[in-house]
Amino acid sequence: MTALVIMKDIGKSFPGVRALHNAQLELRSGEVHALMGENGAGKSTLMKILAGIYRRDAGEILLDGKPVEINSPRQAQDLGIGIIHQELNLMPHLTAAQNIFIGREPRKAAGLLLDEARLNANAAEIFASMHLKLDPRTPVGGLTIARQQMVEIAKALSYRSRVLIMDEPTAALNDAEIAELFAIIDRLKAEGVGIVYISHKMDELKRIADRVTVMRDSEYIGTVPAAETPVDKIISMMVGRALTEEHPDIPDHATSEVVLEVKHLNRGTVIRDVSLSVRKGEILGFAGLMGAGRTEVARAIFGADRRDSGDIYMHGKKVDIRIPQDAVRAGIGYLSEDRKHFGLATGMDVRNNVVLASLARFTGPGGLLREAAMHDVAARYIDQLAIKTPSDRQEVRLLSGGNQQKIVIAKWLLRDCEVLIFDEPTRGIDVGAKNEIYKLLNALAKQGRAIIVISSELPEVLRLSHRIAVMCEGRLTGILPGGATQEEIMHLATLRGDTANHNKQSKPAKGEAK
Amino acid sequence: MSASASTASVSIGSKFSGAHRLLAFASLIILILVFSLASPNFMQTSNIIAILQATSVNGVLAIAATLVIITGGIDLSVGTLMTFCAVIAGVVLTFWGMPLGLGVLAAIVAGAASGTLSGTFVAKLKIPPFIATLGMMLILKGLSLVISGTRPIYFNGTPGFTQISQGSLIGSVIPGLPIPNGVLILFLVAIATSFILERTILGRFTFALGSNEEAVRLSGVNTDRWKIAVYALSGSICGIAGLLIASRLNSAQPALGQGYELDAIAAVVIGGTSLSGGRGTIIGTLIGALIISVLANGLRILSVAQEWQTVVTGSIIILAVYTDILRRRRL
Known part of the structure; x- marks a missing residue:
């Protein structure tokens, strides 16, 4: 098989952070290529570069062996590269067909009117190619998350994408829906689409991935065949050590x-x-x-x-x-599944999130806050739960998911x-x-x-x-x-x-x- | 990154608002430099004092608006609430002939009561802040006219009343520095509110509510109570603004007030407080209010027609918010 996309020695820095260093990826046509690594390993950054959302600082991208510049999402689309984000970007009040062709609606009457009939026909055609039974006229907001995702995939396909990037597509799906998604992925594979698949779920990779590329600490670690490589090996590549x-x-x-x-x-x-x-x-x-x-x-x-x-x-x-x-x-303490919305004030620092449920305890006469005591307690939990943060004044949105979870736990432990x-x-x-x-x-x-x-x-x-x-x-x-x-x-x-x-x-x- | 986190020992506003504050402060300085070069009259002591005096009412109102905006809300009623409080002071002092202290207290209590009501509409009845305070704005405007009989209430029977804004406590101690009390009150209100925001539990919950209200509620905090408290505090500060404006005019003008809320919100926005809540500072708001008054004053000295002043102010708002967006995009 020929290499569809080659990303060579990609580097990317944000102010104060090296997000990618010598990152590599080789995607063949007709394969599902899993991209794995812990949170913050650089997977999403690498894919955002491929999709034109970020610009690379170093390295080169080859499409069909020819070097290409991808400077905007629009350019990526024109080159046939589609991305399906973890958070879906659909307009709930518009129909499935309107969502798919937003900004590219077929026109009639010398371009003055929208051609709704052709819009729906075009969408129906894509759904048919996916073997998906869905009325293009259904408003997207009423669909299940799984169906909305199918609409996103249809949207990506409508650009005649030859490269499809999926970021944790199964996070919100149940088993039946996952099976439906995998069936569609299989059909896309058969048509020669190259799919980059980001996921944390090992069992899924075994089911659908052909090869796995592992990243760690912003760097490329290696690419291995999915079927023959034991899960333990992949995990140890990801974390840099063996897990018992x-x-x-x-x-x-x-x-x-x-x-x-x-x-x-x-x-x-x-x-x-x-x-x-x-x-x-x-x-x-x-x-x-x-x-x-x-x-x-x-x-x-x-x-x-x-x-x-x-x-x-x-x-x-x-x-x-x-x-x-x-x-x-x-x-009773409750730690929500959705930390960002229900668990943390992400714009505030570690200290204030730890004491959030117990703030009254740190309040002296006149409602005055005892910052020193708050600092001591926050420092104690940072130490006790091994929370990785430069200080208790760090904003929690800058920390990884695991560390954010520990902060929520600290909040409830403090509340006893x-x-x-x-x-x-x-x-x-x-x-x-x-x-x-x-x-x-x-x-x-x-x-x-x-x-x-x-x-x-x-x-x-x-x-x-x-x-x-x-x-x-x-x-x-x-x-x-x-x-x-x-x-x-x-x-x-x-x-x-x-x-x-x-x-x-x-x-x-x-x-x-x- | 960590250096700024450790040096900002009390400020919990994010780096952005800190940077924005610097930018707003720099713009203020530049404006002052430009105007003083353009006209020798600008840097006169009397003119500086006039600018400060002109800032006092809008500054205090903007501080009141800042509190609510940090919680992620908006308060459109600050202007007419100010007038309502002035009218209440007029009722107590002129109609009933009560002593000055009671009139002052009545105005502040009226402000707090109105704030409590707005807060209750928002927190308990779940009416969006924009709608709840829009309703309150109209209710208060009407009540002011009804209570006053649509006529101004003069404070001629209360000799000390004009001193609240126009006297100069500082000037009587330091004769060379005739800073009016209105300006002194503005700075005292700013310091007190800043202290409440940065150092007390009420302030911390003000930021927390704006940052993620649901997370605060699920932490077992009575979010409704704290939110009402913020609106009440904001309302009582509007009461102080009502006293300042009534004292300056030696009368409560019941038809006044509408439109003041937009100047106040403009000052808040120029000062770098986010309309989506969770970040903001009083010092920023103060600088924002000063920028608006310096512009108005300087343009008048340069004989620019008044009609053009509002065009400039509007442009400044858009420019201020756009620079904030630009900087955040870069980060």
């Missing part, structure tokens, strides 16, 4: 005190009669497919969303939680919460930092905190949990002991409707370990 997998030794909590108990929680159709409990020192895993209602349960317990009915008990005493403030007062609810604690966090978060969760449990971990990654649930609660369509379909298998979890996670009700009677008793 640890399996949980599950402590016996049967006699520990029940800290949090939830009874008959209901909220519309998203939470249906959920009851559960967590004991001191226990990690309760929360598994289920996307949309099963796990985050909703966590938010309802925390008072972030209203609940229709249901009681919450702390140490056997009923607590009235209506707003997050009540939950925090009762000793007995119950910590982690919603997707390692989403967007690279492999090395994931391990650190796991260790931290285990240490917190050992200290006697009751922990709930919501995770969509089954290996993560299995690795961490002492018990596993599984949900499907708003119902708790069962609670499994820690040593459960992936198959058992998937069985409960897909248990729908009446069967779920029936099953719930028997399954919890098994896992509850009364």
Whole structure:
């Protein structure tokens, strides 16, 4: 096969940061080329250079063996290079077809009027080539994330892209949607499109990637064939060392005190009669497919969303939680899956984010803040949780995902919460930092905190949990002991409707370990 | 990067606003240099004092507006609230014949009450700040006219009242420096507000609300209460502005006020406070207000027609915000 794109010795610096140094990539036509590396390794920067969003400082780009200059996204499009960003860039009120051809609408009547019919016909043609059943006249805002992504892909194809860059395309998709996406990727491959695929999920790479290029610390590490290279090898290339997998030794909590108990929680159709409990020192895993209602349960317990009915008990005493403030007062902390929107004030510094939930404690007479005390506490947690930051005055938006997560954890530790609810604690966090978060969760449990971990990654649930609660369509379909298998979890996670009700009677008793 | 982080020991505004402040300050200096070269009258002590005196009302109003804007909100009612507070002072002092201190207190309390109401509309009823304060702007304008019977209320019965703005405490101590009290009050308000913003829990939550309100709420903080507190503080500062303008005119003019909010917001924006919230400084706002007054004064000295002054001010706003965008793009 011939090389479609060659990026040679690419260098790029931002003020004060060397983002890329001697980066390499060779993309063949008709291959899926995975680009891997920890967050901050330089993957996105390299791809933004290819897509014309950034300009390179050094190196050269060859397309079909000929050197090219790519100075703008428009130029990249003209050369047949399309990028699908992690955050989709669609206009929700416009239809799928209008989104695809925005700025290039077919005209009629001497260019004065839009030719809506041809617009829709053109879009339908692209959808057909993707084997995608979608009405081009559907407003994009009403589509699922997966469908919106398909529209983005269609948009990229409408430029006759021969190179397609996908940045973590499956982050928000469920298994069925991922399968649909992969089917489309396969068809594109067959047509000779070269695809650069950025992802953190190892199992996906094994399924679709032909070759893997690994980057670390802004540099090129190596390119290996995907099928023949063991996962451990790729991970050690990414982190620069070998990682040892640890399996949980599950402590016996049967006699520990029940800290949090939830009874008959209901909220519309998203939470249906959920009851559960967590004991001191226990990690309760929360598994289920996307949309099963796990985050909703966590938010309802925390008072972030209203609940229709249901009681919450702390140490056997009923607590009235209506707003997050009540939950925090009762000793419950919630770490959202979306740190940037719900967890951190990213424009503020590390110090202020650590003390955000406990600011009253650092307030003297007249509302005066005791900065020195705040600094001491922030410095202590930076040290204790090994948060990598130049100082406690660094703005948190400049830190990596793993370090941001640790800051949210520090915030709740400082608040001395007995119950910590982690919603997707390692989403967007690279492999090395994931391990650190796991260790931290285990240490917190050992200290006697009751922990709930919501995770969509089954290996993560299995690795961490002492018990596993599984949900499907708003119902708790069962609670499994820690040593459960992936198959058992998937069985409960897909248990729908009446069967779920029936099953719930028997399954919890098994896992509850009364 | 880390050097600036460690030297800024109290400022939690980002580097951007620091840089913008420098830029705004440099523009102010350049303006002053240009005008003093163009006209020998510009640097006269009497003219400098006139500029400062002219800044006092807009400066205090702009400080009030800054607080709300840092939370990510906007306050369109500052101008008519100022007038409303002046009218309230007139009612207490002239209609009821109460002593000066009570009139001052009434104006500030009226401001705080109105701010509390705006804050409640925004925080509790979830009405967007633009709409809530637009409504308040009109309500206050109407109330001022109703209460005053659409006529100005004069303060002739309260001899000390004009001293609030026009007397000179500094001048009586240092005879060579006749700085009017209005200017003194502007700087005192600026220092006090700056202190509250940088050093107290209320200030910290002001920035935090503008930075990410949902994260603050999910940290178990009563965000509604703090937001209402910010609007209340802002309102009481408008009360002070009401006293300043009434004292300068020796009357509460009920028809005045609308339009002042735009000058105030202009000063805030020129001073580098972000309309999307989370960053901003009082010193920046102060410089912004000074730039507007220096421009107006200098252009008048150069005999530029008044109509052209507003054209220049408008251009300055667009230029100021554009330079901010340019610098951020480079980073």
